[in-house]
Amino acid sequence: MSVVARQGFKYSLIGYFGFLLGTVSSIFIFPRDMEFYGKLRYILPTAEMLLPVVVFGLSFSNVKFFHHTQKDGKHQNFLSLSLLQVVINFAIFTLLFFAFFLIFPQFKSLELWKMKRLILPLILVLALSAVFNKYISNFKRIVIPNIFENIFPKLANLGAFVLFFWLGISEKGSYGFFFGMYIFAFFGYIFYANQLEKIKPDFSTDYVKKDGLWKEVLTYSFFGFLGNIGNYIAFRVDNFMIGEFLNFEENGVYSIILSVLSFIMIPQMGLFNISAPIINKSIAEGDFQELDRFHKKTSLSLFFLGAVLFSCILVGFPYLCDFIKNGDQLRQAEPVIWILGFAMLFDLATGFNGHIISLSKYYKFTIVVMLFLAITTISLNWLFLTKTHLGIIGIAMATAISLTLFNGIKIVFNFIKFDVSPLSIEMVYAAIISTVAITVAIILPDFNRSIWNLLYKPSVVLGIIFTGNYFMNIFPVEDYLNRRFFQSLFKF
Structure with a gap:
């Protein structure tokens, strides 16, 4: 069986297991406390809705330009710069976020502002994870990333709910477990990427400046950003607006x-x-x-x-x-x-x-x-x-x-x-x-x-x-x- 066939078969099994886990939990476990489950279902979609602004299509660029950069031995340089740019984007986004609520304090009644200490760090972790997810896919490895992307969020919801509802842990403690699962997944991405090929950070900008490569990357990333933000907003805004209104x-x-x-x-x-x-x-x-x-x-x-x-x-x-x-x-x-x-x-x-x-x-x-x-x-x-x-x-x-x-x-x-x-x-x-x-x-x-x-x-x-x-x-x-x-x- 080829690598693609094996990966595809395992990917499918994990996908259906995740679907079954999420559906059974939603029907028989989460209804026991609709309010707390509603909070969990507000946090992740809200973070995902804002995620494209921070990623800005760089995850897709790590697929689009991988073969080109790998041929020149600069794919890890491209990965390193992508991760650095995500961090810079997040810093700018955070400054604009706080500036908005400083200028318009009447919006501080929004749940988004009240949950900022959880949602903002989650956006950064998800953004960095998204880059690694796409980068790993270049090696035709999709099973482990699928576990981090689809199974871990369901386990985060389920674990946080069980801690809060059955074990009497505070909301704050349950949120800590919820966030911790995404941190764990992020380090899992790093570890797995390093197993496939030892990661060697390289933040030199010489290569992307050569022949104006950065312009191609910026253009492609921008279109990826537009399509991605439309998709995320369209399919995540419901949970955000229900939580707010x-x-x-x-x-x-x-x-x-x-x-x-x-x-x-x-x-x-x-x-x-x-x-x-x-x-x-x-x-x-x-x-x-x-x-x-x-x-x-x-x-x-x-x-x-x-x-x-x-x-x-x-x-x-x-x-x-x-x-x-x-x-x-x-x-x-x-x-x-x-x-x-x-x-x-x-x-x-x-x-x-x-x-x-x-x-x-x-x-x-x-x-x-x-x-x-x-x-x-x-x-x-x-x-x-x-x-x-x-x-x-x-x-x-x-x-x-x-x-x-x-x-x-x-x-x-x-x-x-x-x-x-x-x-x-x-x-x-x-x-x-x-x-x-x-x-x-x-x-x-x-x-x-x-x-x-x-x-x-x-x-x-x-x-x-x-x-x-x-x-x-x-x-x-x-x-x-x-x-x-x-x-x-x-x-x-």
Whole structure:
């Protein structure tokens, strides 16, 4: 087995273990104290939202320019300068941070200011770790970095929560453990990078000044920064704004619902890594007819399987809440499931719209639409939070609207530029069958015990969907599950 194959297999196993660990914890452990979990879910997304300002695309530059600098024996010089620049960026960011609150003291009521002693150091640690993460990937080693990137944050949340809720440790002490896990991961990156190749710090600037290399690095890093900040803001701002405008308890409820809905995205795991070479080849050869065919096929796969999972979640969620501590709070927020779920389904239906753009000569357009998504999400969140009393339901509506617009723009762009579209008539049929299945399952009588309802209603949904699919021949379920689906689980 090749290095890439071994690394891919292990990467996949770790990814699914992390997914399972995070989901089980979110459903059965964190609901025991929604407020404290809401605080944990405020800290990391807020730090990640500000992270791109400090990294400024330097992590991506360590991949882009690695072979060039390695050929000249200067890759560690480039790494050293990147880490130094991150520290300088952080110092500037910190000065601007405190200057802002000094000039506008009315904003000191923000939770961001109150938690600055934890969030600011976390930003620095995450920024330095991001550079090492990308640097190590150049050696075709992705498993250990994946543990640090995906498993450690979940262990940080879980460990801090257990210390606070069950062992009676103070919030401050629990936060110390939380932060300590990221420190540990950071030193783990250093140790592992040193194992791959002994690290020799070199802060000379002669090489990057030669032939104006620094200008190329600055340009590439800037575009990486724009795309990255749009992505981080768009998908982290919810937790930040709920924590600031509502309360941490609501943030905890919202985060748990997101964990439940993450099941819908399972079919997407790993599939892009299989499809990327095919997309790239079709674009390079100008075979847009084949690209359109492949785009429709993969989009239908994602949509159909996502619809099956979403339908089961919808009919089973009310009964699942009966087995969750403080499940009544989750039950009251059930509209969030419906609103965000349909937006995620549409996201699956659009398939690899964004990846097609990224792999084409129009890759910079991705940055434009990502920034559009970030601005739209922030604006709509603010509007719903300040002008309505909808709470996290308003947040869900804001996210759903911005995500749908985001995907709609990409559909139109790809249709105009490449004459390809992810949408097909089979998706309409699948949507109709799923709607019928959900409706029937909801109107069927309930048993007295929630466990039976939790088992039989999703079973009814599965029976109706797969029966309808059998007669209408919408999607080759057996072929997909036996071959492509399991390939997607273990190919990265």
